[in-house]
Amino acid sequence: MSKVKLDEIDHQILDMLIDNTRTPFTDIAKKLLISAGTVHVRVKKMEEAGIIKGSSLTLDYVKLGYSFIAYIGIFLEKTHQTKFVLQRLKEIPYVTVAHITTGKFNIFCKIRAKDTTHAKNIIFKIDDIEGISRTETMISLEESINDKKRLMHTIFNEL
Amino acid sequence: MSKVKLDEIDHQILDMLIDNTRTPFTDIAKKLLISAGTVHVRVKKMEEAGIIKGSSLTLDYVKLGYSFIAYIGIFLEKTHQTKFVLQRLKEIPYVTVAHITTGKFNIFCKIRAKDTTHAKNIIFKIDDIEGISRTETMISLEESINDKKRLMHTIFNEL
Amino acid sequence: MSKVKLDEIDHQILDMLIDNTRTPFTDIAKKLLISAGTVHVRVKKMEEAGIIKGSSLTLDYVKLGYSFIAYIGIFLEKTHQTKFVLQRLKEIPYVTVAHITTGKFNIFCKIRAKDTTHAKNIIFKIDDIEGISRTETMISLEESINDKKRLMHTIFNEL
């Protein structure tokens, strides 16, 4: 685990970046009464320590017509096909998450689709991957929580 | 659904932001041989159209000591408790995702924890929420895919 | 079981009505080279014998915006609530079919809804009926067969 010791300034920088990754360093600097250079140095330090890996865009999937979310449990014919099947899943952009899991499934993944028909086509594409014997689908009726910010604040407060 | 029509320039901007949200607008401008102001206007347009909602930090959870991921299926005593239970789940920062789902579970959520013991404590906290009758946990042995970039490229290419 | 003996003419009338319930009796008469009165008498005879109960409109649910179909398995708290729960289900017009079944469910029903969100609301309404302890939903990705005509021809050919 990272041995980086974060001070109060670091925490305040992180809190602002968690809330809005694109906050300009000058704004952060102004708020914390430090120089933009200092912000830059500290963010760089945290990136180099491996605490921050980068940042990713968040889209409004509903507005973009991608409101259909499903979880798919995959049963393999043989477990040694796991690596191969994961490679095939990576070729389907609608598969955003995939885990090797305990319990009845070998692989458990999450897809985003436009609607029922689109989901069916994605599921059929997955079902046809060599080595997959069967899949079970669970459909989301509402995405009630999708928020890593609370976790990030908690993790950084522990450092 | 959004009616915004994206042109070639918009797509190239999006592709760069997907790869690195913090790419300075001046860098984007330089690559596309346009002015930084134009980049700014176009990103603003896409934000106002609701296509881009913002950006979020990505952490190296393994380095930060949070390598344990589990999916938890929740059975409620009565469905009218759904809203209340989701509110309680939001108070647990380790719950990063929660869905109301079809199938045997009422709510399906994802947690990130430090290790088995930490996970046990989180699961116990969830189990003790009023209105929850039972939970089933599925543990991730490996997070093989966690990547929305492929989906983002696909969505934007369709616009 | 019905003791009515159907002759060749009856079968031909039934075959035409199965294909289009609203075929005018005069058209049927013309095709079979009999009088419209004869058609009327024979249809009446089959209605009185209880073979034909009536006819029902068929809608294009997809065009009407009702393309979402789900099957819902219901677990009751106690079986003596079955009658009461079925009465409540009848008050929800989106529940078009309901059976008391063997296997793990007490009641198994079918709903038609507009989309995922509408389905969620219907499922929540069902879940809140007094006496229902839990439901499990299975979503249709495609209505591949919905056709009683083949069965009707088969049944009548046996008479």
Place this chain on the structure above:
Amino acid sequence: MSKVKLDEIDHQILDMLIDNTRTPFTDIAKKLLISAGTVHVRVKKMEEAGIIKGSSLTLDYVKLGYSFIAYIGIFLEKTHQTKFVLQRLKEIPYVTVAHITTGKFNIFCKIRAKDTTHAKNIIFKIDDIEGISRTETMISLEESINDKKRLMHTIFNEL
């Protein structure tokens, strides 16, 4: 979705047709104090708009000796056999409904049979279709609701 705007007269015509598809247009005309021609024109308009697809005979299956209803969940060997298997199911007239579904089954269908022995033979025929690996049967002990009229009234009232 259909853009047809229905007026009060259309709704009253539809309500009468839902209750009895074979109501003569002259009867409808008399009740609504309009001409039979007007009824004809309006029904035609709704058929052309795709709202009404046609009408189907309703039989008294119990009287006809077909009182046994079962739901059958089908597991396929490989999902790409779905189309082929559905084609085979269509050749069995006792299969009146079939869906491609989420959850543990690939295909979920409904059969009507004479009795336990007849059902066994139909299930055996289904089980023997190439590409089907296993089926699970759930038997109806009582068909408590089978009524689309409530839904139809609701849908038309929304138009």
Place this chain on the structure above:
Amino acid sequence: MSKVKLDEIDHQILDMLIDNTRTPFTDIAKKLLISAGTVHVRVKKMEEAGIIKGSSLTLDYVKLGYSFIAYIGIFLEKTHQTKFVLQRLKEIPYVTVAHITTGKFNIFCKIRAKDTTHAKNIIFKIDDIEGISRTETMISLEESINDKKRLMHTIFNEL
């Protein structure tokens, strides 16, 4: 169904035979104040009508060292192997009952064994029958009811 009409005397004879199949006809005759010949004629009549098929010995399986009872659910590779597998099951004398069933199993059977080890060997023998892909065993901890007499009295009272 049998059309035989049973009178009071027939019922009294049946009641005595249900309680003890080997009751001599002379004893029955004495109790009912009729001749042994009459008893004989009436029993014969009921046998010919197919109401009584015969009688079977009842053993004290616990005393004989056969106290272990298990129910075994059988999954077949393909249903068309049902007849063949049932034939193989008949060759194992410890399989006393077997049904083709609805639900998840293809065949459901009952075995009597001496103890856990003996049961294991029988289950292994069943598992090795060609066409059986898997079995699930449910073990009896206590045979609480095994009594057809109550049913027999009920059936005869209805005739």
Place this chain on the structure above:
Amino acid sequence: MSKVKLDEIDHQILDMLIDNTRTPFTDIAKKLLISAGTVHVRVKKMEEAGIIKGSSLTLDYVKLGYSFIAYIGIFLEKTHQTKFVLQRLKEIPYVTVAHITTGKFNIFCKIRAKDTTHAKNIIFKIDDIEGISRTETMISLEESINDKKRLMHTIFNEL
């Protein structure tokens, strides 16, 4: 376990009684070239040793209109209700067998009924017994083996 040592004569007597319990002792005696008294003494000996408990009538349930067989798995609210629930089950004559079992059910029982509707009523009666929380029913499509004779011959041959 019984210490009775059976000789060749005993075995031959048992084989004849297994095939037909009502075989007169004089017939057995004639075949084995021994006196009827000897047969009587030996049967008595085996009854006293507890090997034979009695005999029971076998009916033609199909001819008597009782062709519907179902297995019912019972979930109790609390296991200490087992004795009470078994007592209630004994009051339902259609319950011919009941076991306390391992696996997911607390009690597993077998019923014989006339048809689907009759079975539904029996299942409802069982479901309404105080202490039973839920039941699952598995229906027999064919009673393929119901034969204890093979087991009896095997057991006696071992003695």
Place this chain on the structure above:
Amino acid sequence: MSKVKLDEIDHQILDMLIDNTRTPFTDIAKKLLISAGTVHVRVKKMEEAGIIKGSSLTLDYVKLGYSFIAYIGIFLEKTHQTKFVLQRLKEIPYVTVAHITTGKFNIFCKIRAKDTTHAKNIIFKIDDIEGISRTETMISLEESINDKKRLMHTIFNEL
């Protein structure tokens, strides 16, 4: 984790103790050509480092009449009863192992009993613990591996 560094002598001592815990130190000393005192010092060191906790008697349970092993999955009414229920389980000496587990069970335990009837009584005692709603039992037909020695050798070889 322990930081103790084991040398070749330690490993050889451990290997002998794994094979027979009661091997006198003088025997070990003789084999390794060191003094008994050295053996004593090194074992003490490993005990103090927490590597060795002690030793336990191994019985021949089959000879002692305890050949029946079962695994029992426990469903609690509420998870906050876990501690209380584990306390009650500890009072039943036949429960030798108990885990808080992921998956469908809250607690998963192992029992050793004399036979089916004894097991039933133990299961009933467990079922009657306040807070337990249901249990599922899986019975061992053969204890094929019960051997920690291979693991011990592996663990020590890694140190």
Place this chain on the structure above:
Amino acid sequence: MSKVKLDEIDHQILDMLIDNTRTPFTDIAKKLLISAGTVHVRVKKMEEAGIIKGSSLTLDYVKLGYSFIAYIGIFLEKTHQTKFVLQRLKEIPYVTVAHITTGKFNIFCKIRAKDTTHAKNIIFKIDDIEGISRTETMISLEESINDKKRLMHTIFNEL
């Protein structure tokens, strides 16, 4: 079962050995006011009678870095592979227990591993054994009871 009759002295010796297998015989002798030779003779007698089989080291697995425990249910392709698969499992030292079981699994085993990743590798090794078609894993969140001493005292008190 063993016919050895244990007296009060034997019981006291056993109680001390259960608590600490390595208690020197001289200590036991002193406490019981008998000679060390007597202790030796009696322990030898119990070993020869097969009551005591030996003793095994108990390790502090958590301190040794082996805190991850999982139960794995194994489904075989065919049961006749049981012996072969068990042989393969024996070659994996992390598999400390394996049973042939009733219920849905063919074999049920227990593993000890270092952490999630180590467990995944062990599970993959098991999954790749020829003849295994699928496995299901249940992870221990806490080893709450692991204690055979209570059972040992109980068993010896019954002798």
